[in-house]
Amino acid sequence: MGTAVGVLPGLGPVSSIALLLPLTYRIEVLPAIIMLAGIYYGVQYGGTITSILVNIPGEASTVVTCLDGYQMAKKGRAGAALGIAAFGSFIAGTFSVFVLMLLAPPLAKVALLMGPPEYMALMTVGLCLVIYLSSKSMIKSLMMGVLGLLLGTIGADPVSGDVRFILGSPHLMDGIDIALIAMGLFGLSEALTLMGDRKGSGDLIDDANLKEILPSRKDWKDSSMPIARGSVSGFFMGLIPGGGAVMASFISYAMEKRFSPHPERFGTGAIEGVAGPESANNAASIGAFVPLLTLGIPANVVMALLTGAFMIHGVNPGPLMLKSNPSLFWGIITSMYIGNLLLLILNVPLIGLFVKILRVPNQIMAPLITIFCLIGAYSIKTNATGILIVIVFGIVGYLMKKYEYDAAPLILANVLGPLMENSIRQSMMLFRGDIFQIFNRPIALGFLAIAGFLLLSPLISGLLKDKLSRPVFIDDKQ
Amino acid sequence: MLRRDIISSLFFISISILFIIGSLNHSIWNVYGPGPGFFPLLLSLLLLLLSLILFLSKALKPIRERIDGSDEAIAPSFTGIRVVLPYLCFIFLFFVLFDFLGCMISIFLFMAGALRFLGKESIKISIAIPMLTSLFIFFVFVNLLGVTLPEGIFSDFIYNLSTLWKNVR
Helix, strand or coil, X not given: CHHHHHCCCXXXXXXXXXXXXHHHCCCCHHHHHHHHHHHHHHHHXXXXXXXXXXXXXXXXXXXXXXXXXXXXXXXXXXXXXXXXXXXXXXXXXXXXXXXXXXXXXXHHHHHCCCCHHHHHXXXXXXXXXXXXXXXXXXXHHHHHHHHHHHHCCCEECCXXXXXXXXXXXXXXCCCCCHHHHHHHHHHHHHHHHHHHCCCCCCXXXXXXXXXXXXXXXXXXXXXXXXXXXXXXXXXXXXXXXXXXXXXXXXXXXXXXXXXXXXXXXXXXXXXXXXXXXXXXXHHHHHHCHHHHHHHCCCCCHHHHHHHHXXXXXXXXXXXXXXXXXXXXXXXXXXXXXXXXXXXXXXHCCCHHHHHHHHCCCHHHHHHHHHHHHHHHHHHHHCCCHHHHHHHHHHHHHHHHHHCCCCCHHHHHHHHHHHHHHHHHHHHHHHCCCCHHHHXXXXXXXXHHXXXXXXXXXXXXXXXXXXXXXXXXXXXXXX | CCCHHHHHHHHHHHHHHHHHHHHHCCCCEECCEECCCHHHHHHHHXXXXXXHHHHHHHHCCCHXXXXXXXXXXXXXXXXXXXXXXXXXXXXXXXXXXXXXXXXXXXXXXXXXXXXXXXXXXXXXXXXXXXXXXHHHHHHHHHHHCCCCCCCCCCHHHHXXXXXXXXXXX
């Protein structure tokens, strides 16, 4: 399911999970999370297919794969490119699951030592990192982050029970469901964009080039070190809140070009340019589970949606989950091994089918996505209010794209908002209203310093750049 | 024509003012510490500040820089809006008629209309795809997931028809 949706350009992992989130409401928490996690790394591979065959990245983390993957396809080596991407993803995914398994329990123990001030500070860092790494204007991303936090205050106050900003509607007493916001901002807005864009798929590579999916011995020799490096770097990029698959793939590409004895080959069909980034993005997608499962903090937007899914099922992800719900924790990890294997076994033979999905015109795809969003919305709220909320956020998401506002900080902040508010209020109660007591909490202070640095560094580097580029007059020298 | 950032920042200024007013209706601080209005007030003040910074940074830019194109385009590109706006009307109609006509009929009418009138698809496609979609939605959401979707005004008619059919058989 994830690969099939990931194949569609524009519908990345966030939109895909947002669209499919309502399906999980009616099933048990473990199968629900396994399904969503499977969709997440399935989407990564789906995006690879379009990057290689159509030169259109299926989603952001596969942009880099276009550079060499499409060139390989033009040279009649589409099969090898797709094959090495699949195998590289499998190896990186398996490695990452193994490291996750080793790292998660001790990290969960460390997390138990943290109190409300530390959690508040860590969430601030996560949010600031997503804002910092946003491709659009930083001030706009900050505004989106703050707006997301504000939207999280709608509904009943978790401490006092006062209802806030419900506009007289009892349907908003529980707040605005994150799935509805995500479906609107990413799903319906994408449908509106597709409807307005009739161009559809680019130049699709002939199916004949899809023979010989299995890489040759030389391909393996050239790809083995990129896969190894991509696995390690990708996993650690995934750990960092705000990092994730996109950064991992770019860093891997830059690294492979740096280490290659023939860097001039990159951009002309170098298999290392596919193997490294594809391994990195899959490793990062699994590494991103570490902060979620051990600290209860989503590292990126997709994890934020998974946090929403956990909470809907009454489970709080975090350090206590390992103690209170070990079967859920280890079930998720086991499913990742199986999921990675299935990704390899199922996806490679089904590439031809996924390519056919690409040929569906936008004007057919858009109403299908719309209906899925709207019916999914109805199923969450079991009344038409859900549909209205998705429509409103769909329009907002469409306008945000036009006015160049990034939706990712809004979603992440919306999930973190209630948690942050709780932590801030608990911290203030702990400090008896004296905010300066934060100086007695070095870990929290350290995190806040990192957050401050992230927010202020673009301003400082801008000022320094101005100062250094100031023309030097003869008088100054004298 | 105003810059897109000026328009959007004015919008966010008004949103933040609304939230500030809403926050002041709740207790900001009490004997136990921050009240329910504290966090939203803090955030809305921050949003107001950021929006003002964005507004002023764009509004006060020297006119020379605005004209020479060194900055982003004056207005966002709304290509395809001639299709998007009617499509939104279809979506609103779907929302309005959803409970009244029922899920299956609403899906069929929405998709048939969007495919035929906006997508310019053939009559065959405009009928076949909505029918298959309605059946798929019914199968996944009603059968598999047990979601109760509205049956609309024709539910009694369909129920009576199915009862009649059973009696005849």
